[in-house]
Amino acid sequence: QVQLQESGPGLVNPSQTLSLICTVSGGSITANNYYSAWVRQLPGKGLEWIAGLRWDGQTYYSPSLKSRTSLSRDTSNNQLTLHLSRVTPEDTGVYYCTGGKTWHDYWGQGTQVTVSS
Numbered sequence: 001q002v003q004l005q006e007s008g009p010g011l012v013n014p015s016q017t018l019s020l021i022c023t024v025s026g027g028s029i030t031a032n033n034y035y036s037a038w039v040r041q042l043p044g045k046g047l048e049w050i051a052g053l054r055w056d057g058q059t060y061y062s063p064s065l066k067s068r069t070s071l072s073r074d075t076s077n078n079q080l081t082l083h084l085s086r087v088t089p090e091d092t093g094v095y096y097c098t099g100g101k102t103w104h105d106y107w108g109q110g111t112q113v114t115v116s117s
Contacts, residue, residue, distance in 0.1 A: 002027040004097045004108035012115050018084040022097030022108060023077070029099070030055050030075050037103045038071075038082045041110075042093040050095075052103055053080060087115045 008020035022036065029036050037052035052060040053071045061069050070083045080099075084091065092115050097108040 002100055002106045004099060004106055006095060006097045006108045006111040008095075008111055008113070010112055010114060012087055012113060013117055014088055014115055015086055018082075018087050018091065018113060018115075020082045020084075020095055020097075020111065020113070022080040022082075022099075024079070024097075024099065027100070029053070029073060029078055029080060033101055034099065035101070035103045036073075036080045036097070036099040038080075039096045039098055039104070040093045041096070042090070045093075047096075049103075050084075051082065089115045091115050 003025045005023045006020055012018045032055055034055040038050040040048050040050055049062055050065055051069050051071050053073060059071050068085045072081045094110040094112050096110045098104045100106045
C-alpha cells in the first residue's frame with residue numbers, strides 16, 4: 001500500500017519561497033509508470049492541480065502557477081519536493097501530495113500552509 005506524507009512549514013512570510021516535501025512509502029517514485037503530483041485547496045475553492053512529475057523525470061506544471069513553481073526529487077529518500085516562489089496570502093490553503101499509477105490514486109493527509117507576516 002502506497003502512503004504519502006507531506007511535510008513543510010505551516011507558516012510562510014509573503015514573498016518567500018514555500019518548499020513542501022512528499023515522502024513516499026510502499027512504492028518507488030522512479031518505478032515504471034509511477035506518477036507524483038501536488039494539489040491544493042484554497043479556502044472556499046475546489047481542488048487545484050499545481051504540478052506533477054512522472055517516473056522518468058518529465059514534469060508538468062499548471063499554466064497559472066508555472067512561473068512560480070518547480071519540482072525536484074530525491075530518489076534515494078523517495079521524496080518529491082514542491083517549490084512555490086513569491087508566495088502571497090492568496091496561496092494560503094491545504095496542500096496535498098498525490099500519486100500512484102495515475103496522478104491521484106493515493107493522497108497524503110494534506111498540510112496546511114498559511115502565508116502571513
